[in-house]
Amino acid sequence: MGMENFKQFLAALVTAVSVGFLSIFFVLRWVLYFKEGLAWDGGLAEFNWHPVLTVTGFIFLQGIAIVVYRLPWTWKCSKLMMKFIHAGLHMLAFIFVVISLVAVFDFHNSQNIPNMYSLHSWVGLSAVIQYTVQLVLGVCIYLIPLTPTYMRAAFMPLHVYSGLFIFATAVATALMGITEKLIFGLKDPKYKDSPPEATFVNVLGVLIVFFGAIIIWIVTRSSWKRPSESVLLSLSTNREGSDGTRAGISLSQQPDCVDPEGSREARRRSGKLEDSGQVN
């Protein structure tokens, strides 16, 4: 990755992370300043965990998990370690989402509000179910060492497409959730009278769309992709990489993290290459 390309990547990443943090700040300020705060009491303060945890988990953490392979300073780390970070972040996001669902179902049941009547709930729950399937299949196919390489390669386009589809669906579901909550939550003045809360939370919605847009931009730039393992290995041994090969789904044969500038001899002496320190 050239310096100009690296700078562009960094600008996109810093923007994404900043907008992501700003979204989390906005959702926290919404529930803590404009609404009833956070509690686990079967009331509105319990419901409030729902937007907080979905924005933090299903939007922010999922988005970061998606782009984690793109960070150039991780390219010296083994593919397997990066897979664990990718899966770990998604797992954390999944836990956030599950708790956020418990909060809203518990709130509905306490208040005798029906569950699963809205389009928000239909699309949102199906996104969570797809996320579960994606996690299980992802672990089985890409982390269990027994899965043959051809199967990993064959499943990769679907893994990538489903991942981005679920992420985009999470963004769309958040927008529906915001719409619902502003209509139900604002009575006098109403949503249509544009009180400060309405404008503030509309901005949260725009921030979420912007975050989603940058994540998808980052992940779909081919020049920002992690080079295939063979290229990385040759770079790390000071041989010239073959730029054309971007298969991407080879088993890692690298130590956890190596200095791409270091020579094979140096690492051979340190015993790292043989005892490659892989996690599995």
Added chain:
Amino acid sequence: MGMENFKQFLAALVTAVSVGFLSIFFVLRWVLYFKEGLAWDGGLAEFNWHPVLTVTGFIFLQGIAIVVYRLPWTWKCSKLMMKFIHAGLHMLAFIFVVISLVAVFDFHNSQNIPNMYSLHSWVGLSAVIQYTVQLVLGVCIYLIPLTPTYMRAAFMPLHVYSGLFIFATAVATALMGITEKLIFGLKDPKYKDSPPEATFVNVLGVLIVFFGAIIIWIVTRSSWKRPSESVLLSLSTNREGSDGTRAGISLSQQPDCVDPEGSREARRRSGKLEDSGQVN
């Protein structure tokens, strides 16, 4: 494109078109059977043009316009003709969207409902503004013959990304619009009581998401892309195509529609190659 690959493409396309038509049927049945029908009277029947025209234009027509280069039976047509069809469908979609906006602003003004207060309106209007910019830039860069090839190539990643972003945003905006309308439009029974209209229109929302998902799937499969002009030209002259080249942004040097199986000699005799019948 092999036969198996072609069958898979056809299955995806038929599904997309079927789901798209079903969405249009659903939105028509919604306004004609469940709601006040269609009219231009400043009342709810005028508002109803808004969902009908956005689903038909901003969802269905935009989606079809996006995948139109992928239809293998058009690969014998000149790239320029396909560009006109692509731009024409987007232009038609744009006209639908503009009328749909006039309907909702006119309805709001007649009923003294504020404009532009909701997240739906913020995200939706910015999608329409981006669509306008995309259309103007697209025509200037890809249809005006003066634009240099390097500029066409440099702008292509942004053109593709923006196009898919606007399309996905249109889908998300439709979901917010459905959410708003079901909450505002259903009073006794309410949305949360799940009357038939609520369930029916939730299904419309799911159909729209499904349509969007298939369109994005179709357009992101690299093996379903229209081959680059050089490959097509060599195929049409019975020489072997160089599979590796997929630059895609070369000026068309073909007749409007040629038979890829036909020999150069046959077409030379018919005078088509010289008098290439291009639209510009």
